[in-house]
Amino acid sequence: MHEFEYDRRRRRQWLAGQARAEGVERRTLLRMMAATGVLGGTAAAAAPRAMAAAGSPAAGGPVPGIVKPLPPEWFVPRGTNAEMRWDTFPADEFQVPVERFFVRNHTSTPVLDPAAWRLRVFGSGLRAGESGYGLDDLRAMPSHTVSAIVECAGNGRSFYASQQHQSVPGTPWQLGGIGSARWRGVRLADLLRRARVGRHAVDVMPVGLDPEYVTADGTVLGHVRRPLPIAKALDDALLAYEMNGEPLTPDHGAPVRLIVPGWVGIASIKWIGSLEVSAEPLYSPWNTDFYRLFGPDYPAGGTAPLATQVVKSAFELALGAQLPLGGPHRLTGRSWSGAAAIREVEISTDGGTQWHRAHLRDHPKADTWTRWSFDWHPETPGRYELRARATDRQGNTQPVTAVFNREGYLFGAVVAHPVTVG
Numbered sequence: 001m002h003e004f005e006y007d008r009r010r011r012r013q014w015l016a017g018q019a020r021a022e023g024v025e026r027r028t029l030l031r032m033m034a035a036t037g038v039l040g041g042t043a044a045a046a047a048p049r050a051m052a053a054a055g056s057p058a059a060g061g062p063v064p065g066i067v068k069p070l071p072p073e074w075f076v077p078r079g080t081n082a083e084m085r086w087d088t089f090p091a092d093e094f095q096v097p098v099e100r101f102f103v104r105n106h107t108s109t110p111v112l113d114p115a116a117w118r119l120r121v122f123g124s125g126l127r128a129g130e131s132g133y134g135l136d137d138l139r140a141m142p143s144h145t146v147s148a149i150v151e152c153a154g155n156g157r158s159f160y161a162s163q164q165h166q167s168v169p170g171t172p173w174q175l176g177g178i179g180s181a182r183w184r185g186v187r188l189a190d191l192l193r194r195a196r197v198g199r200h201a202v203d204v205m206p207v208g209l210d211p212e213y214v215t216a217d218g219t220v221l222g223h224v225r226r227p228l229p230i231a232k233a234l235d236d237a238l239l240a241y242e243m244n245g246e247p248l249t250p251d252h253g254a255p256v257r258l259i260v261p262g263w264v265g266i267a268s269i270k271w272i273g274s275l276e277v278s279a280e281p282l283y284s285p286w287n288t289d290f291y292r293l294f295g296p297d298y299p300a301g302g303t304a305p306l307a308t309q310v311v312k313s314a315f316e317l318a319l320g321a322q323l324p325l326g327g328p329h330r331l332t333g334r335s336w337s338g339a340a341a342i343r344e345v346e347i348s349t350d351g352g353t354q355w356h357r358a359h360l361r362d363h364p365k366a367d368t369w370t371r372w373s374f375d376w377h378p379e380t381p382g383r384y385e386l387r388a389r390a391t392d393r394q395g396n397t398q399p400v401t402a403v404f405n406r407e408g409y410l411f412g413a414v415v416a417h418p419v420t421v422g
């Protein structure tokens with residue numbers, strides 16, 4: 001799909017009044033677009049920042065708004081989010097257990113009654129009127145199970161600062177803003193056909209039932225929602241009601257969330273309550289102001305809304321880990337790409353001069369990660385920098401540096417992983 005062209009067309013249509021801003025006042029959206037240069041203006045510092053959270057804190061937890069326990073051996077708290085720790089993750093487990101899965105909340109986890117839940121489907125892209133579906137209706141439809149990653153677009157963001165000396169706002173994730181799970185549910189395509197989607201539909205807008213999102217300057221941006229192009233909606237998106245064989249838990253979108261394989265995590269809207277199917281392009285702040293690339297190396301108006309994730313790798317080892325002298329040390333980790341299955345992973349233990357092929361422990365598949373291992377025999381004590389570099393089957397590989405963007409998304413460069421031996 002030619003996303004950039006598609007997006008330009010959407011923007012033109014919106015400006016011509018043919019597309020709607022879906023709950024965002026036109027005035028507010030114009031101001032945001034001007035502030036971020038979407039309208040060709042200057043990139044001012046006035047862009048609303050995604051910081052403030054609405055909703056009440058969950059009692060007692062280290063992260064306000066998250067319901068499940070977040071033991072420090074498994075998680076690092078980050079604002080309203082919880083990052084998964086790679087160094088304590090068991091190398092032999094493929095999927096991330098629900099209780100260890102990272103959480104990214106714009107506001108706070110709502111606890112919804114599954115029996116009362118309904119999904120409202122409506123819009124100009126349907127050849128029928130509004131329809132509604134309860135959880136039983138979804139469970140009665142053919143089910144489909146996928147192994148798929150959910151990864152935040154900002155995963156790896158902290159390395160813009162630590163490795164490239166570039167300061168970016170937002171959650172300073174290391175590499176644990178990611179998880180893979182087995183998701184079971186109804187193909188969005190099946191539901192859309194049942195709701196009688198028409199040929200002229202261009203976007204679907206899933207809307208979350210979590211509290212409305214309020215920026216640091218007090219602007220109410222409404223419920224978390226982000227338009228999904230109909231092509232992806234009809235391709236492999238899933239309305240998931242189970243995660244790793246159990247009903248979804250509150251923090252991960254119960255009773256039903258969207259799973260959009262290969263795409264940035266924000267596409268996978270949790271706690272979905274309604275779905276507009278539109279014959280006109282739709283907008284929300286999550287595809288205009290947030291989740292695009294802005295910066296000196298990008299078009300003045302920013303790129304098209306982010307879609308596919310880049311290639312990344314992580315060691316199952318703490319940054320700065322201490323390893324005893326002698327070995328061998330079995331280094332383990334995982335690599336993934338939103339575009340294709342992993343083809344090859346290379347390891348360097350000398351700061352990036354020499355590279356050696358890692359052993360792939362899984363048959364690489366698209367939409368999830370591939371585990372790898374590498375036996376290392378460091379002969380002298382001291383400080384080393386480990387590196388892992390993956391290449392996917394489309395030939396995408398991890399570069400030495402990531403191109404800067406204002407919000408610090410898509411950090412795909414090779415990460416220098418310091419360890420001390422001896």
Ligand SMILES: Nc1nc2c(c(=O)[nH]1)N[C@H]1C(S)=C(S)[C@@H](COP(=O)(O)O)O[C@H]1N2
Nearest residue numbers: 102103104105106152208224265268269270
């Ligand atoms: N309704 C709603 N959906 C949401 C979000 C949110 O805050 N509200 N966060 C998104 C983001 S940015 C990410 S990375 C993923 C995180 O999913 P998880 O918390 O299950 O790991 O959910 C996405 N879906």
Ligand SMILES: [Mo]
Nearest residue numbers: 152153265266
């Ligand atoms: Mo995210």
